[in-house]
Structure formats: C-alpha cells, structure tokens
Amino acid sequence: MGTGVKQGNNGRLLLRNSLLVMAMALAAAAILWLTGRWLLQSxxxxxxxxxxxxxxxxxxxxxxxxxxxxxxxxxxxxxxxxxxxxxxxxxxxxxxxxxxxxxxxxxxxxxxYQPFALVNVETGNKGHLYYLSRSGRLVAEMVEGQALDFPVITGVNSDRDIEAGAFVKGSPAELAVHLLQVAAKGNTVLPIQAVSEIHADRERGLILYLVDRPFPIYFGADRVQTKYYRLVRVLEQLYAKKLVDAVKEIRMDYLDDKVLVTGAQIDG
Missing domain, CATH: 3.10.20.310 (membrane protein fhac)
Structure with a gap:
C-alpha cells in the first residue's frame, strides 16, 4: 500500500511539473509573439x-x-x-x-558601369547598339535619347564574338577594346575622342576611322599598343607638314617596322 501511494504521488508530481513547464513555455511563446508584434508595429x-x-x-x-x-x-x-x-x-x-x-x-x-564605347552587335540581319564598359563588358542596349558620343566597335556578331556578356578571348572585338583602352590613356595627338569607329574584321584585323578624317587606318591583328604609338608619330608628321588632307589610307600592318601612307609622303 505504502509503495503504491508513493508511486501515485510521484506520478502526480511529474504531471504537475510537466504541465508547469508547458505553461511556462506557452507563456514565453506568447510574450515573444506579443513582443514581435509590438516591434513590428512600433x-x-x-x-x-x-x-x-x-x-x-x-x-x-x-x-x-x-x-x-x-x-x-x-x-x-x-x-x-x-x-x-x-x-x-x-x-x-x-x-x-x-x-x-x-x-x-x-x-x-x-x-x-561607366560607358566607354558603343558596340554594334549583329544578330541575324539586324544590328543593335550596346554600351560597353571600360573593362570590356556589354552593359545594356542603347535606347532613344541616351548619349551617342562614343567610339563605335563594328563587325561584332552575337553568336561568334560574345560570350557571357563580354567579348570572346582572342577575338578581333576584344582586340578593339584593347586599342581603345590604349587610346584612353590621354595622348593629345590621338585621344579616344578622336576615334569614330573601329571595325573588327576576322580576315583583315582592326580598321580604325577618325572622327574628322575619312581615310581608313589598317591595324592588322597584333601588337596593337606598338602600332598605336607608331601611328601617333605618323600623324604628328602629317599634321606638322599639313599633309593629312592628302592621305588616302594608312597601313600599320604593311611591314613589321614600316608604315605605308598612301597619298602623302612622310619620313621613316
């Protein structure tokens, strides 16, 4: 009898303690909920x-x-x-x-992203102008009313030359970006503002056009930085001798150490 009564008392005590813990947990949850509601509305x-x-x-x-x-x-x-x-x-x-x-x-x-150039991206028979960042990332398509006063890279095909929003490594389009990056360093004879267009051609390489001159400048597909500074020296002579109006074309890809200027005679 004594043992049974004792076990019964222990069971009731355990039940009471369990109910007390549950009540405290519910009270804590209610307090947290009310606090959360108050904070959200505070x-x-x-x-x-x-x-x-x-x-x-x-x-x-x-x-x-x-x-x-x-x-x-x-x-x-x-x-x-x-x-x-x-x-x-x-x-x-x-x-x-x-x-x-x-x-x-x-x-x-x-x-x-800061606009650096425009790119005419050809998709099928249509072309769309996109802004290009200095790092060579295609940012967004140009819409009516936005700024147009940037050099334009042409000859770019969406399927062949672009991958994940940038130009394919080693493509003529990527080389065109490199040429613009060199021009953007601020040379007074040939700054980036003087560049109207760079055509990226898979067969002939890069062809550069100036803003105020109609003749093409053929860069080829290598040693862009070296050829850029060589072109600067050529243009300095042409401007100094007032021969630039007679130029028909300039070939930076003529020979490794020679430049061919058609229509005007320069030294070197």
Missing part, C-alpha cells in the same frame, strides 16, 4: 532616412523598388542581402553597398 524601427548615392543612369525610384524599401516601412522586414542581389541584377549596376543604421536608416551606395 515607430522605433520605422524607416525615416533612406539615402541613395551614385545613381546616374538608374533612378532613385528604381533602386528603392529593387531594394523593397519605402519611407515608414519597418527596418525589421528589410533583408539587405536579398536587396543587394536584386539591385546588382540591374544591367547598369556594377556593384552596390548597403549599410543598415539601426533603428531607422538605410544607406545604399550604387556603383554604375
């Missing part, structure tokens, strides 16, 4: 300061929409990692940094 975490910097082609409205932010929204709902991924998916955005300043501010610093 003005403490309401966004009152959203700062966006660096947008030029993109707009503040676009960045806000991609980030999923609005004035007065709760900062507790904001996922900075997901917002960064959405913003960087925009074709003009190279990278973005998001700084969350608790309890009520977010700063978004956008770095956009």
């Amino acid at each position: 003005d403490v975490f309401r966004l009152s300061d959203i700062r966006i910097t660096g947008e030029q082609v993109t707009t503040e409205r676009q960045i806000l929409d991609l980030a999923g932010l609005q004035q007065g929204g709760s900062l507790l709902h904001f996922d900075a990692g997901a917002a960064r991924a959405r913003i960087e998916a925009h074709p003009w955005v190279e990278r973005v940094e998001i700084t969350t300043q608790w309890p009520s501010a977010v700063e978004i610093a956008v770095v956009e």
Whole structure:
C-alpha cells in the first residue's frame, strides 16, 4: 500500500511539473509573439532616412523598388542581402553597398558601369547598339535619347564574338577594346575622342576611322599598343607638314617596322 501511494504521488508530481513547464513555455511563446508584434508595429524601427548615392543612369525610384524599401516601412522586414542581389541584377549596376543604421536608416551606395564605347552587335540581319564598359563588358542596349558620343566597335556578331556578356578571348572585338583602352590613356595627338569607329574584321584585323578624317587606318591583328604609338608619330608628321588632307589610307600592318601612307609622303 505504502509503495503504491508513493508511486501515485510521484506520478502526480511529474504531471504537475510537466504541465508547469508547458505553461511556462506557452507563456514565453506568447510574450515573444506579443513582443514581435509590438516591434513590428512600433515607430522605433520605422524607416525615416533612406539615402541613395551614385545613381546616374538608374533612378532613385528604381533602386528603392529593387531594394523593397519605402519611407515608414519597418527596418525589421528589410533583408539587405536579398536587396543587394536584386539591385546588382540591374544591367547598369556594377556593384552596390548597403549599410543598415539601426533603428531607422538605410544607406545604399550604387556603383554604375561607366560607358566607354558603343558596340554594334549583329544578330541575324539586324544590328543593335550596346554600351560597353571600360573593362570590356556589354552593359545594356542603347535606347532613344541616351548619349551617342562614343567610339563605335563594328563587325561584332552575337553568336561568334560574345560570350557571357563580354567579348570572346582572342577575338578581333576584344582586340578593339584593347586599342581603345590604349587610346584612353590621354595622348593629345590621338585621344579616344578622336576615334569614330573601329571595325573588327576576322580576315583583315582592326580598321580604325577618325572622327574628322575619312581615310581608313589598317591595324592588322597584333601588337596593337606598338602600332598605336607608331601611328601617333605618323600623324604628328602629317599634321606638322599639313599633309593629312592628302592621305588616302594608312597601313600599320604593311611591314613589321614600316608604315605605308598612301597619298602623302612622310619620313621613316
């Protein structure tokens, strides 16, 4: 009898303790839920300061929409990692940094691709102009009203010359970018602003056209930097002797150490 009574008391004690633990857990969960509800509704975490910097082609409205932010929204709902991924998916955005300043501010610093040239991309029988970044990445298709004052790379085929948003390694189009990068270093005789077009030809290599001169300049398909600085010396002579108007063509691919200028006589 005594043993049975004792076991019964222990069972009731265990049940009571279990019920007490469950009640405490439910109370804690209720407190957490109520606290969460209060935090979500509290003005403490309401966004009152959203700062966006660096947008030029993109707009503040676009960045806000991609980030999923609005004035007065709760900062507790904001996922900075997901917002960064959405913003960087925009074709003009190279990278973005998001700084969350608790309890009520977010700063978004956008770095956009800088247009460096235009590329006429041929797809079938149609051509589409795309902006190119200095690093050689195709950024976005040009739309009406956007800036056109850039050198144009032509002769580019979408299937043959482009892969994953950039030019295929070793292609004439990639070589054209290298030539523009050399010209962009700021030489006064032949700056990048003086380049109108570079035609990337698989058979003949690069053919360069100047903004204010009609004659072609044949670069071939190698030693672009060496030929560029050799061309600078040739143009210096032509301008100094006032012979540039007589030029019909310049062949930088004539011989390894010779330049052929048709229509005008220069030294060397």
